[in-house]
Amino acid sequence: EADIYQTPRYLVIGTGKKITLECSQTMGHDKMYWYQQDPGMELHLIHYSYGVNSTEKGDLSSESTVSRIRTEHFPLTLESARPSHTSQYLCASRWTDQETQYFGPGTRLLVL
Amino acid sequence: QKEVEQDPGPLSVPEGAIVSLNCTYSNSAFQYFMWYRQYSRKGPELLMYTYSSGNKEDGRFTAQVDKSSKYISLFIRDSQPSDSATYLCAMSFNNAGNMLTFGGGTRLMVKP
Numbered sequence: 001e002a003d004i005y006q007t008p009r010y011l012v013i014g015t016g017k018k019i020t021l022e023c024s025q026t027m028g029h030d031k032m033y034w035y036q037q038d039p040g041m042e043l044h045l046i047h048y049s050y051g052v053n054s055t056e057k058g059d060l061s062s063e064s065t066v067s068r069i070r071t072e073h074f075p076l077t078l079e080s081a082r083p084s085h086t087s088q089y090l091c092a093s094r095w096t097d098q099e100t101q102y103f104g105p106g107t108r109l110l111v112l
Numbered sequence: 113q114k115e116v117e118q119d120p121g122p123l124s125v126p127e128g129a130i131v132s133l134n135c136t137y138s139n140s141a142f143q144y145f146m147w148y149r150q151y152s153r154k155g156p157e158l159l160m161y162t163y164s165s166g167n168k169e170d171g172r173f174t175a176q177v178d179k180s181s182k183y184i185s186l187f188i189r190d191s192q193p194s195d196s197a198t199y200l201c202a203m204s205f206n207n208a209g210n211m212l213t214f215g216g217g218t219r220l221m222v223k224p
Contacts, residue, residue: 090155100146102158
């Protein structure tokens with residue numbers, strides 16, 4: 001079983017606030033990903049990292065930023081939350097030589 | 113046109129039924145195929161992983177890939193209410209770090 005954690009699990013916040021969604025994995029995976037998923041909709045890749053100090057934007061444009069200072073940690077930050085950011089955010093990780101990604105439980109964000 | 117198409121459902125079946133879930137794709141370069149199960153308000157969990165064409169069985173689950181038709185299937189035998197979830201197919205070109213491309217998911221409901 002994969003050990004990948006996300007906090008908080010649920011967050012309700014007002015417009016304009018800065019928020020950081022945490023993601024940590026204990027498997028030593030080099031690749032990490034952030035996806036956005038609206039209810040009943042497909043996953044959209046918003047950021048990914050191939051290792052420490054490596055970050056790239058994904059297919060879906062996002063106003064969020066990420067950092068990868070440590071292998072196990074891949075936080076996502078929204079400088080100024082807006083209602084349009086309301087969604088579920090899923091973090092995932094994998095080894096380079098494996099195709100399968102392991103997902104965290106997700107953070108459900110509601111911006112009022 | 114999406115690269116990976118999946119009927120969103122919902123698919124409702126009685127307990128004990130055989131369930132067939134399917135995805136079609138357009139890019140013949142996909143080589144690795146996965147099925148994820150996602151319970152409500154949780155992250156996706158890997159169910160099955162196959163490489164190239166053929167079948168793979170794991171308990172009540174069978175994954176089938178037909179690359180000539182660009183069609184993959186997941187069969188669930190003796191379906192249980194606990195199988196009620198959204199099933200996502202995913203695929204990638206190779207294991208050297210390419211992204212996963214996800215289908216939109218099929219929602220399955222197994223009624224007691």
